[in-house]
Structure formats: structure tokens, C-alpha cells
Amino acid sequence: MQAQEKIGIVLATYNPQLEYFQKQIQSIQNQTWCNWVCHIVDDCSQPEYQTAMQEIVGNDSRFIFHFHSDNLKHYYNFERGLEYCIQDHTVTAISFSDQDDIWQPEKLEVLLKTLRAEHALLVHSDLELINSDDQTINPSTWDFEGRNPEKTTVELLLLRNVVTGCSLLFSSSLVPYILPFPQQDEIGWHHDWWVALVAIQKGKISHIRQPLVRYRLHSCNAVGAMQNAGNFYTEFMLWFSKKYKIRGKSYIIHSKLSKVFQARFYHQLDSNWYNPFDDRQLDFGLGILKLCYQSLKAGYHSEGIALRILIFKILFDIQRVQNYIFKVLPRFKMNKSNIPKK
Numbered sequence: 001m002q003a004q005e006k007i008g009i010v011l012a013t014y015n016p017q018l019e020y021f022q023k024q025i026q027s028i029q030n031q032t033w034c035n036w037v038c039h040i041v042d043d044c045s046q047p048e049y050q051t052a053m054q055e056i057v058g059n060d061s062r063f064i065f066h067f068h069s070d071n072l073k074h075y076y077n078f079e080r081g082l083e084y085c086i087q088d089h090t091v092t093a094i095s096f097s098d099q100d101d102i103w104q105p106e107k108l109e110v111l112l113k114t115l116r117a118e119h120a121l122l123v124h125s126d127l128e129l130i131n132s133d134d135q136t137i138n139p140s141t142w143d144f145e146g147r148n149p150e151k152t153t154v155e156l157l158l159l160r161n162v163v164t165g166c167s168l169l170f171s172s173s174l175v176p177y178i179l180p181f182p183q184q185d186e187i188g189w190h191h192d193w194w195v196a197l198v199a200i201q202k203g204k205i206s207h208i209r210q211p212l213v214r215y216r217l218h219s220c221n222a223v224g225a226m227q228n229a230g231n232f233y234t235e236f237m238l239w240f241s242k243k244y245k246i247r248g249k250s251y252i253i254h255s256k257l258s259k260v261f262q263a264r265f266y267h268q269l270d271s272n273w274y275n276p277f278d279d280r281q282l283d284f285g286l287g288i289l290k291l292c293y294q295s296l297k298a299g300y301h302s303e304g305i306a307l308r309i310l311i312f313k314i315l316f317d318i319q320r321v322q323n324y325i326f327k328v329l330p331r332f333k334m335n336k337s338n339i340p341k342k
Contacts, residue, residue, distance in 0.1 A: 010081030020100035122199035165192030188253035
């Protein structure tokens with residue numbers, strides 16, 4: 001590992017709860033790895049929040065504020081932060097930060113040492129779940145959600161993201177492949193999912209089962225945690241709570257994400273690579289069914305997600321067949337009517 005590598009931190013903010021923001025800032029200041037710079041990228045917060053954040057940071061020059069007059073939402077706000085980071089060529093690794101968590105003091109040091117020791121492009125850790133009063137809900141998010149990230153592959157990662165943004169650190173050499181973020185009309189996937197996909201395609205992801213972040217769950221979370229997420233029972237209960245409605249939004253998100261991933265790395269993917277979510281492939285979900293089996297066999301614990309997406313893929317392909325029949329049928333009737341009668 002290079003002596004005293006410099007870490008760039010992207011902290012995305014928007015009208016933060018100031019008590020939580022202050023604790024996050026303090027936890028960054030208390031890091032045992034001291035050579036870092038933190039870009040606080042604000043997504044058009046109200047002026048009083050901008051002033052309060054500046055007062056909390058004080059004169060600590062390691063924090064650089066970037067206030068914006070346009071609100072892009074968190075996905076594109078993190079993209080802006082990455083662009084600020086790479087302007088500093090002394091930054092060799094990059095970390096993301098939310099505005100309301102608490103980092104363990106050794107977080108950056110452990111992540112960076114693991115990143116270099118294991119020759120990985122990205123490393124991420126487990127997280128401790130806490131509530132709004134800093135009380136522990138569960139000591140392990142991975143156990144709580146049933147994550148088994150060591151089993152991930154490109155295809156399984158396309159099925160379910162198991163890398164949480166505030167727990168990761170990645171090499172700055174990865175940024176040219178990450179940027180620009182794929183365009184989304186409506187945010188369906190988050191920045192950490194895209195970064196993890198790029199990392200696993202380009203090299204190795206390392207996993208640390210030590211919780212290095214105290215991950216706060218509260219009513220204002222953009223993304224939260226769900227117990228036993230991805231298994232059959234949890235997915236069925238979610239479906240039940242929605243009165244068995246099938247909107248197909250999840251399949252559309254997976255289809256779009258896999259499509260932009262394939263487009264970005266088209267020349268680097270194996271010639272036998274198969275996109276299981278391809279909406280142009282009339283396979284009635286066979287690829288997703290195979291992915292469900294892979295998840296079950298590997299212990300990835302995402303079979304429920306695969307089944308949910310599979311149902312809509314089948315309905316989607318049935319609709320395609322029906323549309324084709326309705327399109328061809330009038331021509332068939334027309335041609336039949338033109339046959340001369342004896």
C-alpha cells in the first residue's frame with residue numbers, strides 16, 4: 001500500500017437533520033486514517049440548512065462545500081461528487097457518505113488496507129443498524145437482510161445489490177468506467193449498485209464482515225433495510241400487502257439496468273454472456289428462472305426477488321405474443337378474403 005494514500009469522500013446532502021449531520025461529520029473527523037478530503041455536495045438545500053452545515057464544519061479545511069441551485073436527487077448528486085473528487089489527482093481511493101450515519105473510527109483505515117492487500121477494485125463492509133436515538137437495532141445488516149455478498153457474480157449482482165454505498169471504498173482507477181452514470185428518467189437504481197457492477201466487471205470486490213458503519217434507519221431514509229430481504233416469504237408478504245397487484249416496475253428497472261450495463265461493457269463481456277432480463281428476448285423468463293436456481297444453489301438468498309421478476313417477465317412475453325397475433329390476424333383475414341371463390 002502506498003504511504004499515506006489520500007482518500008476522497010463524497011458526502012451528499014439535502015436538508016439534513018442537523019443532529020445526525022453533526023454526528024456524521026464528527027465520525028469522519030475521528031477517523032484513524034487522517035489523509036482524506038471530504039466533498040460535501042449539496043443538492044439545493046434551503047439556505048438555513050446550508051448555513052447550519054457550514055457552522056457545524058467550522059474552519060476544518062478538509063471539508064469542501066459545493067452548493068447547487070438545481071436539485072438532481074441523490075443518484076446524480078453522487079455523480080457530481082465523483083466529478084469533484086477526480087479533479088484532485090492525489091486522491092487514490094474514494095468513499096461515499098450519507099448525511100445521517102456514524103462511521104466507526106477505523107472505517108477508512110480497514111477498508112483501504114483490505115483494498116490494497118487483496119488487490120481489489122472495491123471493498124465494502126457490514127453495517128450495524130441503529131435507530132433515530134443511536135440505539136442498536138441489529139449488529140449486522142448482512143445477517144438482518146440475509147445477505148451473502150461473498151457469493152455474488154455479475155448476474156447475481158444484477159438481480160440484487162448487496163453493496164451499500166456508505167460502507168464501500170473503491171480505487172480511483174475505476175472512475176473512468178463509472179462515469180458518466182447511466183441516464184434514468186425516473187430513479188430506479190442507486191449509485192452504489194452501478195458502482196458495484198462496474199467494479200465486479202472490471203476486477204475484484206472484497207467483503208469485510210466487520211460492521212464499520214452505524215447505519216441509521218428512520219423515516220427520512222432514501223433507502224433502508226428490510227429483514228430477510230429477497231427470500232420467498234418476504235416477497236410474498238410484500239405482494240400480499242399490495243393486494244396481489246403486479247405493476248412490473250421491478251422487472252423494468254432490472255431490464256433497463258442490465259441493458260445499460262451490457263451497452264457500457266459490450267466489448268468486454270464474454271461472447272456467451274446472456275442477459276437474463278433482456279426485454280427483447282422472448283424466453284418467458286427462462287433466463288431469470290436459471291438465475292433463481294443459481295441464487296438458491298449459491299446461497300445468495302435472492303430467490304424471492306427472482307420469482308417476483310419472473311412473473312412479470314412471463315406476463316410481458318405473453319403480451320408480446322398477443323400483440324403480434326393481433327397485428328398479424330387482420331392481414332391473415334385480408335389475404336383470405338382475396339382468395340377467389342370457385
